[in-house]
Amino acid sequence: MNEAEFGNLVKRVAIVGGTHGNELTGAYLIQKFEQFPDLVQRSSFETITLLANPKAFAAGRRYIDRDLNRCFLQRDLLDATLTSYEDQQAKQIYQQLGASHDTQADVLIDLHSSTANMGLTLIPANSQPFNLRLAAYLGAVCPDVKVYQWAWSAAQSPVLRSICDWGCAIEVGAIAQGVLDAALFQQTERLIQAVLDYVEAYSSGSPLPLPVPETVTIYQCTEMVDYPRTAEGKLLAMVHPHLQFRDYQPIAPGDPLFLTFEGETIAYTGDSVTYPVFINEAAYYEKGIAMCLTQPQQIHIAS
Amino acid sequence: MNEAEFGNLVKRVAIVGGTHGNELTGAYLIQKFEQFPDLVQRSSFETITLLANPKAFAAGRRYIDRDLNRCFLQRDLLDATLTSYEDQQAKQIYQQLGASHDTQADVLIDLHSSTANMGLTLIPANSQPFNLRLAAYLGAVCPDVKVYQWAWSAAQSPVLRSICDWGCAIEVGAIAQGVLDAALFQQTERLIQAVLDYVEAYSSGSPLPLPVPETVTIYQCTEMVDYPRTAEGKLLAMVHPHLQFRDYQPIAPGDPLFLTFEGETIAYTGDSVTYPVFINEAAYYEKGIAMCLTQPQQIHIAS
Numbered sequence: 001m002n003e004a005e006f007g008n009l010v011k012r013v014a015i016v017g018g019t020h021g022n023e024l025t026g027a028y029l030i031q032k033f034e035q036f037p038d039l040v041q042r043s044s045f046e047t048i049t050l051l052a053n054p055k056a057f058a059a060g061r062r063y064i065d066r067d068l069n070r071c072f073l074q075r076d077l078l079d080a081t082l083t084s085y086e087d088q089q090a091k092q093i094y095q096q097l098g099a100s101h102d103t104q105a106d107v108l109i110d111l112h113s114s115t116a117n118m119g120l121t122l123i124p125a126n127s128q129p130f131n132l133r134l135a136a137y138l139g140a141v142c143p144d145v146k147v148y149q150w151a152w153s154a155a156q157s158p159v160l161r162s163i164c165d166w167g168c169a170i171e172v173g174a175i176a177q178g179v180l181d182a183a184l185f186q187q188t189e190r191l192i193q194a195v196l197d198y199v200e201a202y203s204s205g206s207p208l209p210l211p212v213p214e215t216v217t218i219y220q221c222t223e224m225v226d227y228p229r230t231a232e233g234k235l236l237a238m239v240h241p242h243l244q245f246r247d248y249q250p251i252a253p254g255d256p257l258f259l260t261f262e263g264e265t266i267a268y269t270g271d272s273v274t275y276p277v278f279i280n281e282a283a284y285y286e287k288g289i290a291m292c293l294t295q296p297q298q299i300h301i302a303s
Numbered sequence: 304m305n306e307a308e309f310g311n312l313v314k315r316v317a318i319v320g321g322t323h324g325n326e327l328t329g330a331y332l333i334q335k336f337e338q339f340p341d342l343v344q345r346s347s348f349e350t351i352t353l354l355a356n357p358k359a360f361a362a363g364r365r366y367i368d369r370d371l372n373r374c375f376l377q378r379d380l381l382d383a384t385l386t387s388y389e390d391q392q393a394k395q396i397y398q399q400l401g402a403s404h405d406t407q408a409d410v411l412i413d414l415h416s417s418t419a420n421m422g423l424t425l426i427p428a429n430s431q432p433f434n435l436r437l438a439a440y441l442g443a444v445c446p447d448v449k450v451y452q453w454a455w456s457a458a459q460s461p462v463l464r465s466i467c468d469w470g471c472a473i474e475v476g477a478i479a480q481g482v483l484d485a486a487l488f489q490q491t492e493r494l495i496q497a498v499l500d501y502v503e504a505y506s507s508g509s510p511l512p513l514p515v516p517e518t519v520t521i522y523q524c525t526e527m528v529d530y531p532r533t534a535e536g537k538l539l540a541m542v543h544p545h546l547q548f549r550d551y552q553p554i555a556p557g558d559p560l561f562l563t564f565e566g567e568t569i570a571y572t573g574d575s576v577t578y579p580v581f582i583n584e585a586a587y588y589e590k591g592i593a594m595c596l597t598q599p600q601q602i603h604i605a606s
Contacts, residue, residue, distance in 0.1 A: 028538070032564045060589070061364070115479035176418035176479035178585035182541040182562045235331070238485040259485045261335045282481035286363070 010045045010166075010203040014097050014105035015192060017049075019069050019112065019160050020283070021056025022177040025185050026111025026170075029192070042196055044204035048105070052093060052160065055085060060178055062283055069110075070158040090160075098163040107199055108164035109192060113184070114173035115282040116291075117245040120187055122147045123169040124218075125161045129302050131168060134198050136216035136301050137208065141194040142187070146248055148277055148294065151221045168195075174245060177282055214301055219248065219275055219294035226288040228258055228266060236260055239280040239290060247277045258290070313469075313506040316350045317400050317408035318343060318495060322372050322415065322463050323586070324359025325480040328488050329414025329473075332495070345499055347507040351408070355396060355463065358388060363481055365586055372413075373461040393463075401466040410502055411467035412495060416487070417476035418585040419594075420548040423490055425450045426472040427521075428464045432605050434471060437501050439519035439604050440511065444497040445490075449551055451580055451597065454524045471498075477548060480585055517604055522551065522578055522597035529591040531561055531569060539563055542583040542593060550580045561593070 015033060017026025033040045033049045040047040051057060053068045064085045071090035076082055077098075097105040108125070122138055122145055124131035135147045148171070150157070161169050170191055172184045201208045228236040237258035243251070250273045251257075258266040268274070276291040278284060318336060320329025336343045336352045343350040354360060356371050367388045374393035379385055380401075400408040411428070425441055425448055427434035438450045451474070453460070464472050473494055475487045504511045531539040540561035546554070553576045554560075561569040571577070579594040581587060 028541075028564060031537075036565075115482050174479070176477070176585050177481060178588065179418050179479075179583055180538075180541040181544075181547065181583075183544040183547070185541060185564075186566070234334075235483075238331075238483040238488060241484075241486040244484065244486070261331060261488075262339075263489070280482055280484075282479050285481065 010106040010199050012103070012105050013040075013045055013047045013107045013109070013196065013199055014164070014167075015040060015047060015049045015109050015111070016052050016093075016160060017111040018054070018057045019052040019110055020062045020067075021053050021058070021064075022060055022062050023111075023113040023175075024178065024180045025113045025172055025175060025188055027051060027057050028180060028185065029111060029189060032189075040192070040196060042200040042203075044200055045106075047196065048103075050093070050097075052110075053086065053089060062177070067283075069112075069160050072160055072162050073156070073158045076158070093160065094163055099165070105164050106166060107195075108161055108167035109195055110159075110161045110167070110169040111188065111192075112169055112171045113175040113181075114171050114278065115176060116173050116278045116280055117247045118146070118148075118171050118173040118277065119248070120145045120184075120191060121171040121173075121277075122191075123149065123161070123171055125164060125167045128165055130166045130202070132216055132299055133212050133301055134166075134168065134195065135218070136213045137198050137210070138191060138194055139216060140210045140213050142191065145191070146277075147216060147218045149218050149220050150292075151224075212301065215298050216301060217296050217298050219277060219296050221277075221292045222274070222295050223270075223293040224289045225257070225276075225291050225293060227285070227290040228260070235285075237266055240265060243276065243279055243291075245279070247279050248275055250275055313348045313409040313502050315406070315408050316343075316348055316410045316412070316499065316502055317353060317467070317470075318350060318412050318414070319353045319355050319396075319463060320414040321357070321360045322355040322413055323365045323370075324356050324361070324367075325363055325365050326414075326416040326478075327481065327483045328416045328475055328478060328491055330354060330360050331483060331488065332414060332492060335492075343495070343499060345503040345506075347503055348409075350499065351406075353396070353400075355413075356389065356392060365480070370586075372415075372463050375463055375465050376459070376461045379461070396463065397466050402468070408467050409469060410498075411464055411470035412498055413462075413464045413470070413472040414491065414495075415472055415474045416478040416484075417474055417581065418479060419476050419581045419583055420550045421449070421451075421474050421476040421580065422551070423448045423487075423494060424474040424476075424580075425494075426464070426474055427452065428467060428470045431468055433469045433505070435519055435602055436515050436604055437469075437471065437498065438521070439516045440501050440513070441494060441497055442519060443513045443516050445494065448494070449580075450519060450521045452521050452523050453595075454527075515604060518601050519604060520599050520601050522580060522599050524580075524595045525577070525598050526573075526596040527592045528560070528579075528594050528596060530588070530593040531563070538588075540569055543568060546579065546582055546594075548582070550582050551578055553578055
């Protein structure tokens with residue numbers, strides 16, 4: 001890697017969990033790292049850990065007042081009239097970790113889980129070369145890793161990871177809310193170690209255990225599909241059994257998307273093959289998202 | 304069946320869902336039956352439907368103040384000082400459906416879901432012959448049905464179904480909280496139809512589509528096992544990956560139960576083979592239950 005190409009060295013890495021209080025994988029990994037800080041320390045940078053929404057974690061809920069992971073729009077962080085618990089948390093986290101603060105994080109990893117069958121999904125903070133190379137490297141370390149990108153631009157992004165140019169969210173599943181899945185806990189921990197290895201290599205010039213592949217496939221969100229609903233917003237259908245837990249698998253026009261409560265199938269009416277993800281995520285019922293349609297894009301990594 | 308053996312005919316069947324607001328299968332089945340009441344009507348009795356915890360359903364939470372399905376101890380129903388939202392709901396439901404009220408239900412079905420892999424589990428209200436025959440019949444209709452019984456006696460039972468001598472809870476899973484699983488929705492609906500067929504045959508003397516088997520296997524809870532915890536109650540371990548989703552499968556002394564956050568296996572130290580159920584149920588973390596150990600018992604059905 002070429003340091004000049006990417007800017008300054010990394011001084012501080014932040015590992016964040018429990019941004020959603022009922023996503024236990026990240027919250028308990030943070031507790032583990034707080035108990036055994038040596039696990040996440042490296043010689044060339046400092047690692048800090050943060051349980052982002054302790055009140056929601058204690059209550060076993062995604063959030064107390066509003067979704068913390070939608071509180072990081074720049075205009076909201078600057079809006080003094082926003083005073084909900086999560087708005088206050090967001091401002092405090094931004095003060096601690098955001099750019100141009102004394103304690104800013106140069107790399108940030110935010111740990112999430114999903115009731116959808118996301119496997120081990122990486123969501124880079126943006127498309128900067130540092131992040132794309134990281135995604136490609138994690139794919140080499142763990143071939144099951146998928147890379148997903150939302151449709152919003154970095155400037156419009158309301159999510160916690162957007163306060164830092166370098167880093168990603170790690171989204172693992174399928175895990176029910178309020179549950180620890182030991183296998184996915186361990187796989188997530190291994191991914192975090194691989195992220196730290198990558199940063200260490202970048203920062204100190206040490207070699208990586210594996211070479212970074214020349215390309216990475218990113219599943220780019222092209223459309224968010226809501227459940228069929230009445231005019232008042234009441235659900236009319238469920239995710240079709242043929243689609244449940246089949247995240248990242250292709251569907252073609254005419255394939256089943258939904259099943260109404262009366263047993264009628266509703267088919268996909270798009271023009272071409274698509275790859276749905278976040279299928280039947282519990283937290284997205286209220287957001288009007290039954291699934292996100294994606295297109296895989298192969299990206300060449302600058303060497 | 305011998306009517307004299309079982310007492311009076313059935314006048315009213317109650318189907319209850321949404322007792323826990325984030326268990327969507329039952330709540331949406333109730334909404335469907337309210338929209339299409341003919342689906343659950345039979346000629347020989349009246350069927351009523353009830354969304355038991357509408358506030359918790361609207362909030363997407365198990366409960367608002369306390370677990371509604373633990374509010375039905377007789378002494379709590381009579382305790383005027385208990386005024387939480389769920390205590391009020393429990394008293395109102397008891398007034399409507401409980402024994403010796405004008406609108407009492409003679410048979411009650413309470414619909415639940417679990418993050419544990421409970422498949423289609425029937426939990427009879429008690430061991431009265433009506434309920435055991437019903438359980439045996441449902442096993443004939445659907446060979447995947449399992450029958451489970453808690454350790455508490457009928458008189459000590461705090462659950463909603465205990466207000467009615469005849470009936471059961473239906474517990475389906477694995478389903479994440481806040482999620483509809485279309486396949487399990489349809490299977491639950493078929494089970495409800497089979498319950499109504501059974502009651503109709505009992506009440507009107509009409510023949511059942513299938514004969515009632517002579518025996519039924521009941522998984523009797525013998526012990527509830529909590530997660531390993533610190534003295535302050537903090538979790539020290541997760542359900543072991545080898546055990547996750549393996550409800551109703553036998554484990555022997557020495558088999559893995561838990562995995563600590565540091566990766567150490569904790570084995571089952573009991574004396575003999577047991578069959579754990581409710582493994583890693585999200586709602587039971589706060590109740591101190593990681594799983595329920597059971598012994599299968601074959602019960603002969605009085606003909």
